[in-house]
Amino acid sequence: MSSTLPTPPFLAAARGETPSRTPMWVMRQAGRYLPEYREIRAGVDFLGLTPTPELAAEVTLQPVRRFGMDAAILFADIMTPLEGMGIEVEFQGGPVLPDPIRTAADVARVTPLDPETGVPFLLETVRRCVAELPHEVPLIGFAGAPFTLLCYLIEGRGTKDFVQARAFVRSEPEAARDLLDRLADGMAVYLEAQARAGARALMIFDSWIGLLDAPLFRALERPAIERIVAHLRPLGVPLIYFPNQGRHLYGEVAGLDIDVMGVDWRTPLSTADAESGHRYTLQGNLDPSALFAPDEELDAAVDRVLAEGRALTRGHIFNLGHGIDRRTDPEKVARAVERVHAAPVRDTQPMGAH
Amino acid sequence: MSSTLPTPPFLAAARGETPSRTPMWVMRQAGRYLPEYREIRAGVDFLGLTPTPELAAEVTLQPVRRFGMDAAILFADIMTPLEGMGIEVEFQGGPVLPDPIRTAADVARVTPLDPETGVPFLLETVRRCVAELPHEVPLIGFAGAPFTLLCYLIEGRGTKDFVQARAFVRSEPEAARDLLDRLADGMAVYLEAQARAGARALMIFDSWIGLLDAPLFRALERPAIERIVAHLRPLGVPLIYFPNQGRHLYGEVAGLDIDVMGVDWRTPLSTADAESGHRYTLQGNLDPSALFAPDEELDAAVDRVLAEGRALTRGHIFNLGHGIDRRTDPEKVARAVERVHAAPVRDTQPMGAH
Numbered sequence: 001m002s003s004t005l006p007t008p009p010f011l012a013a014a015r016g017e018t019p020s021r022t023p024m025w026v027m028r029q030a031g032r033y034l035p036e037y038r039e040i041r042a043g044v045d046f047l048g049l050t051p052t053p054e055l056a057a058e059v060t061l062q063p064v065r066r067f068g069m070d071a072a073i074l075f076a077d078i079m080t081p082l083e084g085m086g087i088e089v090e091f092q093g094g095p096v097l098p099d100p101i102r103t104a105a106d107v108a109r110v111t112p113l114d115p116e117t118g119v120p121f122l123l124e125t126v127r128r129c130v131a132e133l134p135h136e137v138p139l140i141g142f143a144g145a146p147f148t149l150l151c152y153l154i155e156g157r158g159t160k161d162f163v164q165a166r167a168f169v170r171s172e173p174e175a176a177r178d179l180l181d182r183l184a185d186g187m188a189v190y191l192e193a194q195a196r197a198g199a200r201a202l203m204i205f206d207s208w209i210g211l212l213d214a215p216l217f218r219a220l221e222r223p224a225i226e227r228i229v230a231h232l233r234p235l236g237v238p239l240i241y242f243p244n245q246g247r248h249l250y251g252e253v254a255g256l257d258i259d260v261m262g263v264d265w266r267t268p269l270s271t272a273d274a275e276s277g278h279r280y281t282l283q284g285n286l287d288p289s290a291l292f293a294p295d296e297e298l299d300a301a302v303d304r305v306l307a308e309g310r311a312l313t314r315g316h317i318f319n320l321g322h323g324i325d326r327r328t329d330p331e332k333v334a335r336a337v338e339r340v341h342a343a344p345v346r347d348t349q350p351m352g353a354h
Numbered sequence: 355m356s357s358t359l360p361t362p363p364f365l366a367a368a369r370g371e372t373p374s375r376t377p378m379w380v381m382r383q384a385g386r387y388l389p390e391y392r393e394i395r396a397g398v399d400f401l402g403l404t405p406t407p408e409l410a411a412e413v414t415l416q417p418v419r420r421f422g423m424d425a426a427i428l429f430a431d432i433m434t435p436l437e438g439m440g441i442e443v444e445f446q447g448g449p450v451l452p453d454p455i456r457t458a459a460d461v462a463r464v465t466p467l468d469p470e471t472g473v474p475f476l477l478e479t480v481r482r483c484v485a486e487l488p489h490e491v492p493l494i495g496f497a498g499a500p501f502t503l504l505c506y507l508i509e510g511r512g513t514k515d516f517v518q519a520r521a522f523v524r525s526e527p528e529a530a531r532d533l534l535d536r537l538a539d540g541m542a543v544y545l546e547a548q549a550r551a552g553a554r555a556l557m558i559f560d561s562w563i564g565l566l567d568a569p570l571f572r573a574l575e576r577p578a579i580e581r582i583v584a585h586l587r588p589l590g591v592p593l594i595y596f597p598n599q600g601r602h603l604y605g606e607v608a609g610l611d612i613d614v615m616g617v618d619w620r621t622p623l624s625t626a627d628a629e630s631g632h633r634y635t636l637q638g639n640l641d642p643s644a645l646f647a648p649d650e651e652l653d654a655a656v657d658r659v660l661a662e663g664r665a666l667t668r669g670h671i672f673n674l675g676h677g678i679d680r681r682t683d684p685e686k687v688a689r690a691v692e693r694v695h696a697a698p699v700r701d702t703q704p705m706g707a708h
Binding site: 248 | 512513514517518520521522523524525564565567568599600601619620621622625642643644646647648651664676679681
């Protein structure tokens with residue numbers, strides 16, 4: 001039966017097929033800029049929301065209902081699975097580790113993840129979302145990339161440039177490799193479990209990878225990403241890797257066996273396409289601050305991204321180039337979605353003579 | 355008399371001449387990683403240090419004495435001159451504005467700077483430094499770039515990605531241009547005053563410019579930088595512009611009438627050279643986290659930057675790719691300086707047949 005249904009636009013674009021319309025979703029689309037999200041958060045804090053499948057599923061679905069997004073993304077934090085790997089995580093505005101990793105010996109505290117016992121609530125959230133989502137709107141499962149998780153594990157909280165974490169990978173390269181392997185293995189089974197529970201695409205967020213130069217990326221993070229990708233490839237779901245602020249790394253990313261690369265707002269999609277070898281569907285990259293511009297300028301900014309997207313070699317998934325800001329007016333998002341969906345997927349071909 | 359003295363290595367490199375050795379200094383070299391700095395700070399907080407010329411000059415000179423740096427950089431904060439432009443600034447770990455700019459009308463609160471009355475203490479610090487520095491070690495005067503200052507003026511404090519500031523420049527483009535012009539004019543006379551007091555090079559720090567995409571940089575910041583540069587050019591001192599995290603902007607920077615471009619640690623100097631049109635001496639770009647590596651790896655990292663530097667078209671000033679971290683061991687800095695100074699300035703030419 002399902003073979004008679006058309007391929008959802010998001011999945012078509014991710015696979016390099018021509019979608020019926022340019023698919024769009026927005027990073028952090030389930031969030032505080034939505035009144036209906038704030039309503040739920042009034043009754044429960046962030047810490048209580050993720051482990052409550054009924055509520056986590058509800059906020060995951062909200063932006064799909066309101067805007068007609070072409071994908072839902074699971075509501076969770078990149079640190080969520082670490083609690084099932086022996087790491088205590090608190091949330092105080094952002095994730096805070098009472099007992100960060102500071103020495104090579106500390107690395108052994110990071111233990112393998114068993115998703116069924118480590119994150120059962122999250123798999124239940126996936127099942128609830130999938131049961132409610134229409135066929136044409138896939139759920140994206142996600143995880144943090146090993147280096148990005150390492151940054152938090154070592155610093156103990158978000159910082160401006162994670163110098164301590166970068167110092168650790170330089171002063172303790174063997175321990176760093178061990179830690180990245182443990183994180184890669186944990187995220188591999190975590191993502192696999194999300195796919196088996198019904199997620200139809202998987203995304204790896206490398207929020208802080210832009211802090212590494214190319215040689216360190218090649219030596220440390222690329223093998224860790226390859227390890228995750230090799231584990232997930234047999235599942236047959238599209239894989240998305242987002243090397244945030246990774247303009248200087250696209251040439252290194254080019255070798256990865258992924259389907260989609262996320263692009264932040266700093267680099268034109270055409271440049272990212274060329275530097276990553278024209279191999280991937282690209283996902284991005286409207287500057288989130290464009291949603292604060294007057295309508296006319298917002299439209300122009302959306303059109304610029306759409307035009308870049310149409311010229312891509314493999315395909316385009318429209319998104320922001322970074323998570324949406326909590327002060328964003330939802331009406332601006334609605335306007336952008338409408339414009340993206342109304343736009344032609346491909347440039348009109350010049351008419352032939354016959 | 356001074357014509358018989360050799361050109362200081364820093365100035366030679368900045369002007370595209372061959373220096374007697376590769377000049378080196380370190381961003382934030384006067385700072386908390388130095389015990390002698392912490393000793394002074396034990397008696398006075400940051401807020402009290404900048405307006406006290408005797409102490410500010412002392413900490414400016416400390417790294418020159420300890421390491422034999424090839425340049426001193428004035429101890430001050432990029433927000434310091436704004437207090438002479440009608441803006442109240444407090445320091446709580448970093449700069450905090452009790453009354454940030456939030457509307458177009460607020461922009462009028464930013465008034466012209468008269469350095470003699472607005473920052474007299476700072477000009478006195480410059481004079482004291484210059485009186486004590488040997489001929490071969492120039493003092494670098496500096497200022498924040500207009501967009502970077504705008505970020506703080508609008509957000510009121512440092513944030514991760516200054517979305518509110520970027521939203522302002524998009525929603526109030528005219529007011530943003532007005533604000534950038536006021537800041538450019540203020541920084542132009544501020545830098546000029548530093549040069550007239552004895553600073554022998556001037557540097558513009560654009561710490562947050564990496565947040566702008568190329569079209570916004572072209573429309574907003576480049577004209578503001580050009581305005582400053584046009585004002586300073588007749589002074590005849592080398593001008594340095596540091597577009598931090600600006601890899602995607604080097605092509606736009608290429609048109610500026612500056613002498614030196616600062617490069618952060620993410621981009622190889624060779625790439626920065628090519629993308630900025632081989633026009634500038636480059637300053638950078640050892641990853642500050644390399645100073646936490648074991649000696650052997652630190653040496654290798656220094657050598658990689660030196661090798662890139664020797665291959666540059668115009669010249670190289672060795673520096674970190676970002677400010678030095680306060681947890682850095684000064685012995686590592688000493689080791690790096692020694693290695694840089696011992697290295698050949700140019701690759702040895704193959705011997706001819708005669």
